[in-house]
Amino acid sequence: MNAPVIGTRVERKEDYRFLTGSGTYTDDVALPGQTCAYFLRSQHAHAKINRIDISKAKTAPGVIEVFTGADLPGSVGGLPCGWLITDVNGQPMKEPKHPLLAQGKVRYVGDHVAVVIAETLNQAKDACELIEVDYEVLPAVVNVADARKPGAAQVHDIAPDNTCYVWALGDKTAVDKAFAQAAHVTKLDFINNRLIPNAIEPRAAVASYSRGDDSYTLYVTSQNPHVARLLMTAFVLGLPEHKLRVIAPDVGGGFGSKIFLYAEETVLTWASKQVNRPIKWTAERSESFVSDAHGRDHLTSAELALDKNGGFLALRVHTTANMGAYLSTFASCIPTILYATLLAGQYTTPAIYCEVTAVFTNTAPVDAYRGAGRPEASYVIERLVSTAAREMKIPDADIRRRNFIKEFPYQTPVALCYDTGDYEATLTEALKLADVAGFEARRKEAAARGKLRGLGYSAYIEACGLAPSNVAGSLGARAGLFEAGEVRVHPTGKVTVFTGSHSHGQGHETTFAQVVADRLGLGVDDVDIVHGDTGRILFGMGTYGSRSIAVGGTAIVKALDKIVAKGKRIAAHLLEAPDADIEFKDGKFTVAGTDRQVPFAQVALSAYVPHHYPLDKLEPGLNESAVYDPTNFTFPAGSHICEVEVDPDTGATKIVNFTAVDDFGKTINPMIVEGQVHGGLAQGIGQALLEACVYDRETGQLLTGTYLDYAVPRADDLPSFKVTTRETPCTHNPLGVKGCGEAGAIGAPAAVINAIVDALAHLGIRDIEMPATPQRVWQALQSAKKERIAT
Amino acid sequence: MEMSGEQTILRPQAVTWSSITDPRVLKACIPGCESMDKVGDNEYELVMGAKVGPVSAKFKGKITLADVDAPHAYTLIFEGQGGVAGFAKGQANVRLLPDGETTRLQYTAKAMIGGKLAQVGSRLVDGVARKMAESFFSAFNEHVSGVKGEG
Numbered sequence: 001m002n003a004p005v006i007g008t009r010v011e012r013k014e015d016y017r018f019l020t021g022s023g024t025y026t027d028d029v030a031l032p033g034q035t036c037a038y039f040l041r042s043q044h045a046h047a048k049i050n051r052i053d054i055s056k057a058k059t060a061p062g063v064i065e066v067f068t069g070a071d072l073p074g075s076v077g078g079l080p081c082g083w084l085i086t087d088v089n090g091q092p093m094k095e096p097k098h099p100l101l102a103q104g105k106v107r108y109v110g111d112h113v114a115v116v117i118a119e120t121l122n123q124a125k126d127a128c129e130l131i132e133v134d135y136e137v138l139p140a141v142v143n144v145a146d147a148r149k150p151g152a153a154q155v156h157d158i159a160p161d162n163t164c165y166v167w168a169l170g171d172k173t174a175v176d177k178a179f180a181q182a183a184h185v186t187k188l189d190f191i192n193n194r195l196i197p198n199a200i201e202p203r204a205a206v207a208s209y210s211r212g213d214d215s216y217t218l219y220v221t222s223q224n225p226h227v228a229r230l231l232m233t234a235f236v237l238g239l240p241e242h243k244l245r246v247i248a249p250d251v252g253g254g255f256g257s258k259i260f261l262y263a264e265e266t267v268l269t270w271a272s273k274q275v276n277r278p279i280k281w282t283a284e285r286s287e288s289f290v291s292d293a294h295g296r297d298h299l300t301s302a303e304l305a306l307d308k309n310g311g312f313l314a315l316r317v318h319t320t321a322n323m324g325a326y327l328s329t330f331a332s333c334i335p336t337i338l339y340a341t342l343l344a345g346q347y348t349t350p351a352i353y354c355e356v357t358a359v360f361t362n363t364a365p366v367d368a369y370r371g372a373g374r375p376e377a378s379y380v381i382e383r384l385v386s387t388a389a390r391e392m393k394i395p396d397a398d399i400r401r402r403n404f405i406k407e408f409p410y411q412t413p414v415a416l417c418y419d420t421g422d423y424e425a426t427l428t429e430a431l432k433l434a435d436v437a438g439f440e441a442r443r444k445e446a447a448a449r450g451k452l453r454g455l456g457y458s459a460y461i462e463a464c465g466l467a468p469s470n471v472a473g474s475l476g477a478r479a480g481l482f483e484a485g486e487v488r489v490h491p492t493g494k495v496t497v498f499t500g501s502h503s504h505g506q507g508h509e510t511t512f513a514q515v516v517a518d519r520l521g522l523g524v525d526d527v528d529i530v531h532g533d534t535g536r537i538l539f540g541m542g543t544y545g546s547r548s549i550a551v552g553g554t555a556i557v558k559a560l561d562k563i564v565a566k567g568k569r570i571a572a573h574l575l576e577a578p579d580a581d582i583e584f585k586d587g588k589f590t591v592a593g594t595d596r597q598v599p600f601a602q603v604a605l606s607a608y609v610p611h612h613y614p615l616d617k618l619e620p621g622l623n624e625s626a627v628y629d630p631t632n633f634t635f636p637a638g639s640h641i642c643e644v645e646v647d648p649d650t651g652a653t654k655i656v657n658f659t660a661v662d663d664f665g666k667t668i669n670p671m672i673v674e675g676q677v678h679g680g681l682a683q684g685i686g687q688a689l690l691e692a693c694v695y696d697r698e699t700g701q702l703l704t705g706t707y708l709d710y711a712v713p714r715a716d717d718l719p720s721f722k723v724t725t726r727e728t729p730c731t732h733n734p735l736g737v738k739g740c741g742e743a744g745a746i747g748a749p750a751a752v753i754n755a756i757v758d759a760l761a762h763l764g765i766r767d768i769e770m771p772a773t774p775q776r777v778w779q780a781l782q783s784a785k786k787e788r789i790a791t
Numbered sequence: 792m793e794m795s796g797e798q799t800i801l802r803p804q805a806v807t808w809s810s811i812t813d814p815r816v817l818k819a820c821i822p823g824c825e826s827m828d829k830v831g832d833n834e835y836e837l838v839m840g841a842k843v844g845p846v847s848a849k850f851k852g853k854i855t856l857a858d859v860d861a862p863h864a865y866t867l868i869f870e871g872q873g874g875v876a877g878f879a880k881g882q883a884n885v886r887l888l889p890d891g892e893t894t895r896l897q898y899t900a901k902a903m904i905g906g907k908l909a910q911v912g913s914r915l916v917d918g919v920a921r922k923m924a925e926s927f928f929s930a931f932n933e934h935v936s937g938v939k940g941e942g
Contacts, residue, residue: 043877043906129874286907610809696913699903705910 005518010672013524014034014509023250026204031220031278033730034065034206037268038124039281040114040131041290042106044575045140045700046153049104049113049133062123066131067267068114069101076100079261079326080235082227083333084476085165085358087226093165093358095155098326098365100236100263105326106355107155108362109695109702110290113262117275140362140700144299144322144444147359153195155325155360161499163362164332165321169340169414170353178314178351182251182305186347186388192376192695193770194297194322195686196704197369198712199504202288215273221263222248223258224542227479229534231261231329235374237270245270248532251504255683256368257292257545260329264291287707288573295369297322297424298335298376304349304384310394312403314351315343317380319368321358330369332358335473338373338463338545344412345381346423346459346637347403352413364701368544368726370683370745371462377551378460382750383767385494386457390761396457397431397756404459409731416463418635419731426661426726427459430639433722434659444666452646453656454759457639458751465550465634465730471738482629483547484538485555487563489622491608493601495520495527498625501552502532505679506741508548513669515553515735519560519585520600538625549668550634554733558626566622567603567693568661574598574606574645574741627682634730634738638662640681642751646759652777653689653756659722660747665730665738673740677723680744686713687745688752692771711771764788794921795899800930801936807896808859808862810935811885815852820930822923825849833859839871841879843904843912843919848873863887879907883924896932902922 017023017363054066078097085093097103101112111296139153146152147162147303155162179185199221206219216239222228225246232246233239252260257454268279283291285639300321303315321335387401404423431437439455447451469480485499497516501508513527520527530536543552568582571589581592590597606613607622643657660677667673690711694703700754704710729736749770756772757765763784768776796876800807801847810816811892814835818827830836833856852871863886870880873880882900888895902920912919 041906045926107910125875409837546889696909699909701905701909701913703909703913705907705913708911709914 005514005524006668007670010510010514010524010669012507012510012672014507016659017270021362025201026206026219026221026454027282029206029210029249030462031206031735034278034280035117035119035275036121036124037117037279038114038128039264040116041103041127041287041650042109042111042113044106044135044137045109045142046138046155047135048138049102049106050136051134052114053132054114057127060123060127060130061117062119062143062309063127064119064277065117065271066114066127067101067271069099069103072100072270075238077236079263079266079329080231080640081327081332082478084328084478085167085332085336086476087165088168094156094163095157095327096158100267108364109700110287110364111325112454115267115271117271117279124362127583138603140698142361142363142695142700143657143697144297144320144359144361146697147320147361148741155680159360163333163568164327164358164360166357168338168353168355171351171413172353174351175314175316175353179303179305179316182313183308184306184388184392185303186306186384187303188383188387189385190300190302190379190769191769192296192298192300192379193687193691194366195295195369195691196289196693196710197255197257197292197295198288199253199255199257202285203258203262203282203292204266204282205268206278206280207265207268208439209272209274209276211276213755215245216269217245217247217389218265219247219249221251221258222246223251223495223504224540225502225532225534225544226500226540228261228265232266232269232340236266241783246449247326248502248536251502254504255370256372256544258297259542260293260367267660289710290364290702293365293367294324294330296365296376300380302384305386306388306392310388310392310399310402311560312347312349315349317343317354319354319356321356322363323358324363324365325360326365328365331365331367333476334373335376335561336366339377341414341416342374342461342463343375343381343414344416345378346400346405346461347402348405350413354414369627370680371742372545374462374742374747375687378458378746382458383753386754386757387766399429399455399642400427400459416633419632420728421635421637421663422726422728423459423637426637426663428640429724429726430641430659430661433661433724434641434657435644436641446645451650452648452759454755454757456642456644456751456753456755456758458747458754459639460743460747461635461637462742462746464545464546464636465630465733466545467633468631469629479541479675482542482627482630483512483541483551483555484625484627485552485559486538486623486625487559488555489563489604489607491605493604495522496530497527497556498530499556500535500537500542501548502540502543504543506543506548506676507669511549511668511672512553512556515556515658516560519564520556522600525554539627546636546741548735548739549735550730550739551630551665552627553735553737554630555626555628557734558628559624562624562626563622566624568602568619568620569614570603570606571598574603574612575669630687631732634665634733636662636664636738636740636743638743640747640751642748642755644755644759646756648781651774651776651781653772653774653777655685655719655752657722658719660744661724661726662740663726663728663745664740664743666736667725667729668737670725673725673770676721676740677744678721681721682713682744685718685750685752688749688770688772690717690771690773793899793901794924796925796928798896798932800894800896802894803892804887805895807887807894807935809846812856815933816934820927820934827854830918831924833851833857843908845914846876846908848908849878850879857905873908875907877904877908879904879908894906896928896929898924900905
């Protein structure tokens, strides 16, 4: 009997490569004859381009070519949006063209104006300085609250009032009726702060063209190389899909920002044929700040109706979401399909109505960022619930328990059907782990030192395992959301697995190997996982939305089932027994009820050396693939409790304790899960306390364009997290898994802000805008002080 | 961002006026100015170096004198391109008030930067712009009065 592999803390196989500097990132790729590209970007948020003069740049030393928007042939399309949202009037959303290089106008600081291709990077940069652009600067609109104001600058002619769509979900009449009968209504207005993703590896691409067979190869920092290939060939460049190979090698973090098809890699691919040489581009950090798709940026007004006992009757939410200057690949579905559908949270709220207005502004495109819609939804619910609890003098845990969904499956009023969960269990465990019982004593002790302690709750839910393709399609998705896996058993019984789920920090090479090793009775080292190459892998929808183990992992399991089924037939032949009598366990095929057995490796060998083999019934070889389309979303959920200490003299908040009890279904590798939770919490706490992308409201200049002004959390901003999991297995996938990648970023913001408000509530403070910087907290304290003196 | 200041020039208004509209004087007093050439009525092309925090840039730009009300007031409009470093623009309203044999020079100025300069230097640019304005008007005072100006 082998030791169990699933559920154990196997050290990450990929870490040797990463820790010894042996990884291969896109920027490590060096092809013979490679050239360098540098993009000239707009310095204005909104301007008409009267003229571009590239003549001096073209003759500068080392320059091979300079391209502007005028050089792209008419057959080259704009960057597509992968999700069609239909507005409240049944009209399709406004989809302005998203050109690869500016066509007569620039619409945000960082927008692409021209590309210089030169022998060296410095030559390309020097030549960029020689490009003369005659801009006619136009008024800009930046802030989500300003976008629809009368007289606001218009970003696109085809989108009047800068409106992309007005979309709604839920039963408005039922909600209005419930509000009319409510004993109590809690109302809050929020800004969900705009974030910049900051993957440690900046975006990069190396494109090359082979004249011999008219084919292209693109190395790119992508979370989903097959999607990049499909969009680039079929929708933008008009190339035959089979003539482009996209390789996403080692990628240093994505957090969503590397899902999308960007102008840079697309221009490089096109240009590689024009110059007939490989071209490399690697973003500098300053370029990442202005040109990676940003996240969040919602303005929301939300109300919760309650009965006199604190039971939730209805929820009403109005959100304006900033799309930026153009629709990025999945931008349109983030504040709708991935947001409004989550507004039931963990609760039995019977009526919910959500209206979302998406607007264009002169800022970088906004798209999915870790959590993508779900952190925004969770923030709305959990801030409202804690505020309502305070107003109605019901303890935080009690109001949540009173409203928890307890019976499954549960159909929410906002389209989703939760298959399973145990919210009471995660909350109870969190209360214990956070030592909530001892909090009042800690609060008193802190008060004696002049500090204000607060405790904040957040019981979040997310929908992962994206997605049943037919459901997604009915909601406007222009793609399927299945995943592919292939299991190749070699003659010696060693295994290579090809998966469409890309790994860029998630540890798939270990987790997926554990799944395979467990099923086939092999060691983890007997299994290698290959991902990120359209030339080697059947297909893939990629990695986002915490979908890899639930969808990609299941595809591998389905392929493993086929391997085992074929193996049984081979073993039956070798053991001279009927197929139906063969059992497979611990890496051995056994005739049921006997000690006659044949090990897996011998079956594999027989498949490739078919001397004694049922050739009349079976093909030689042992290689199987499967494509899995999930039947439902998965619903990870949990309870986070944050304890803060606020210094009233400085407004500084210190997180003294953070407890996360998450239910991700079955856990494959607890160490990797903890790592994912830690990372997610760091980003969630970053949003709550530190991070804010700020554009100058008038000029549209990005003011937080470096780490001097954009604060990401550092180790000393964070406590030692207390994290654990409870397992209620997912009911509709064979591993019982739900996904864990985004939970931290979804649950943490509300927990942190609820904790700060709890610390300050006795002073009359009921809300603090994110990020709750010392300045904001201090100002809130001063205003509250003034009000108290006045009254 | 807006700033304002006042200098007392130890020369009468007419002399002060002719100096502050003289490109040679302006060139000598604009910090970092490398060249300034007249290209039209009240229009000059200029090259100047400036440093905002970690970004050093050479600006090629244009200075225009507008709303000229001799010898009382004018508006100096500046627009400069610093290549990949970004751009800067601004304007200064200069007013000369006679005060016996001396002149009170009052100015209000505003500046705006864009591109990389804004991304890396937005928190520094106020100080840089203020210092540049002060050093311009002090240098001007020194040039015209022959004494160190008082801010």
